[in-house]
Amino acid sequence: MSHLDDIPSTPGKFKMMDKSPFFLHRTRWQSSVAKLAFWSLVFFGLLFIFFYRSPISNPDSSRRSLRTYSWGGPAWEKRVRSSARVRTRNGVSVLVTGAAGFVGTHVSAALKRRGDGVLGLDNFNDYYDTSLKRSRQALLERSGVFIVEGDINDLSLLKKLFEVVPFTHVMHLAAQAGVRYAMENPGSYVHSNIAGFVNLLEVCKSANPQPAIVWASSSSVYGLNTKVPFSEKDRTDQPASLYAATKKAGEEIAHTYNHIYGLSLTGLRFFTVYGPWGRPDMAYFFFTRDILKGKAISIFEGANHGTVARDFTYIDDIVKGCLGALDTAEKSTGSGGKKRGAAQLRVFNLGNTSPVPVTDLVSILERLLKVKAKRNMMKLPRNGDVPFTHANISSAQREFGYKPSTDLQTGLKKFVRWYLGYYKQGGKKVAAAA
Numbered sequence: 001m002s003h004l005d006d007i008p009s010t011p012g013k014f015k016m017m018d019k020s021p022f023f024l025h026r027t028r029w030q031s032s033v034a035k036l037a038f039w040s041l042v043f044f045g046l047l048f049i050f051f052y053r054s055p056i057s058n059p060d061s062s063r064r065s066l067r068t069y070s071w072g073g074p075a076w077e078k079r080v081r082s083s084a085r086v087r088t089r090n091g092v093s094v095l096v097t098g099a100a101g102f103v104g105t106h107v108s109a110a111l112k113r114r115g116d117g118v119l120g121l122d123n124f125n126d127y128y129d130t131s132l133k134r135s136r137q138a139l140l141e142r143s144g145v146f147i148v149e150g151d152i153n154d155l156s157l158l159k160k161l162f163e164v165v166p167f168t169h170v171m172h173l174a175a176q177a178g179v180r181y182a183m184e185n186p187g188s189y190v191h192s193n194i195a196g197f198v199n200l201l202e203v204c205k206s207a208n209p210q211p212a213i214v215w216a217s218s219s220s221v222y223g224l225n226t227k228v229p230f231s232e233k234d235r236t237d238q239p240a241s242l243y244a245a246t247k248k249a250g251e252e253i254a255h256t257y258n259h260i261y262g263l264s265l266t267g268l269r270f271f272t273v274y275g276p277w278g279r280p281d282m283a284y285f286f287f288t289r290d291i292l293k294g295k296a297i298s299i300f301e302g303a304n305h306g307t308v309a310r311d312f313t314y315i316d317d318i319v320k321g322c323l324g325a326l327d328t329a330e331k332s333t334g335s336g337g338k339k340r341g342a343a344q345l346r347v348f349n350l351g352n353t354s355p356v357p358v359t360d361l362v363s364i365l366e367r368l369l370k371v372k373a374k375r376n377m378m379k380l381p382r383n384g385d386v387p388f389t390h391a392n393i394s395s396a397q398r399e400f401g402y403k404p405s406t407d408l409q410t411g412l413k414k415f416v417r418w419y420l421g422y423y424k425q426g427g428k429k430v431a432a433a434a
């Protein structure tokens with residue numbers, strides 16, 4: 001029976017008027033069940049279409065936000081505690097968000113190596129190959145770092161983590177990265193870099209003790225700034241991509257939480273970080289893959305064949321910068337959501353100080369891979385890319401002795417060695433140290 005059966009065939013005359021009351025009651029009951037079933041079907045069908053098929057809502061971000069993670073329980077809490085346990089006298093206990101990410105993995109491993117307590121948090125989203133993230137997770141697991149699977153937008157999970165462990169520090173590296181992808185999936189940048197950051201700060205501000213927070217900003221905040229090298233004092237109000245705008249927003253949000261709640265906050269502006277276990281969405285990584293496959297690569301150039309260059313920074317130098325920032329971070333001054341005095345608020349460039357044209361990056365890769373690239377020169381697309389980055393690092397040098405020591409040639413050699421080893425084994429290699 002369908003809901004259509006209740007509609008009179010002739011106006012003013014019902015088909016079932018001559019049926020018995022019992023039959024009538026049963027039919028009505030069946031009809032309401034059928035109606036309910038039908039509308040439920042329609043409702044869930046629409047929900048399905050909205051979240052999984054709609055071209056308006058980006059499939060990636062929607063699926064990510066719908067994902068549920070399982071956490072909690074005595075065994076889980078035991079793992080959390082054990083991973084975060086400090087193993088040296090002056091060690092700190094750090095929550096590392098984005099621990100299965102490129103920088104997150106290296107920083108977590110380095111903290112663990114020196115005896116700090118480290119707990120990872122990562123949502124394992126599928127922005128790029130998740131098997132690489134799983135390999136990094138396996139690597140960290142072997143050195144005693146547990147990565148909790150969950151999203152920084154999950155308030156109850158974050159609260160739980162702070163209930164179980166009184167973290168002294170948060171190294172916040174979870175983010176939606178990538179400059180060009182922001183035009184494809186703007187929502188994911190707002191979700192992770194703004195909403196997620198605010199959520200994390202909400203929990204940190206209410207924690208007792210409040211942790212000191214070091215977090216990843218980006219060189220992209222300099223946007224259309226033309227004064228080089230980029231100094232922290234330069235203007236950052238002309239972002240060229242939504243990615244940059246969300247990182248800039250993060251810096252303003254950091255100011256607010258520092259001002260109102262006394263949270264100690266240090267933002268690090270990373271300059272095009274590269275190296276082993278890197279991100280497959282970055283040019284040096286997919287250039288390597290495509291050169292090896294004999295596939296043409298697009299190399300961007302500026303107006304009138306102008307050079308496009310980056311201050312490529314090797315991962316080990318970035319790790320040193322992260323640890324330096326963490327070690328010089330002062331305590332937050334508030335507790336339980338109340339400010340008790342002025343707290344530290346800092347921002348530092350972490351770059352290499354020697355920009356290299358992208359064409360030179362390709363030449364180095366050709367030499368290391370012993371394969372000639374099929375170069376396809378093209379005009380820098382209007383998709384958020386900037387032509388040039390160059391860091392002034394004197395602030396970081398002064399504050400915590402930051403001094404990058406790996407040039408692009410040396411760093412790429414290490415990357416290529418890792419890349420060939422990792423993918424020769426089908427991307428399953430986890431033996432090499434991070």
Ligand SMILES: O=C(O)[C@H]1O[C@H](OP(=O)(O)OP(=O)(O)OC[C@H]2O[C@@H](n3ccc(=O)[nH]c3=O)[C@H](O)[C@@H]2O)[C@H](O)[C@@H](O)[C@H]1O
Nearest residue numbers: 177178218219220270271272282283284298299300358385
């Ligand atoms: O410092 C940052 O804050 C950012 O660094 C990184 O962004 P970028 O510096 O843009 O790196 P990346 O994409 O590797 O392009 C490298 C160069 O290759 C050029 N490029 C790129 C693609 C291409 O097909 N061709 C090309 O010439 C391109 O024009 C560029 O000159 C991070 O991804 C970002 O998450 C953020 O952390």
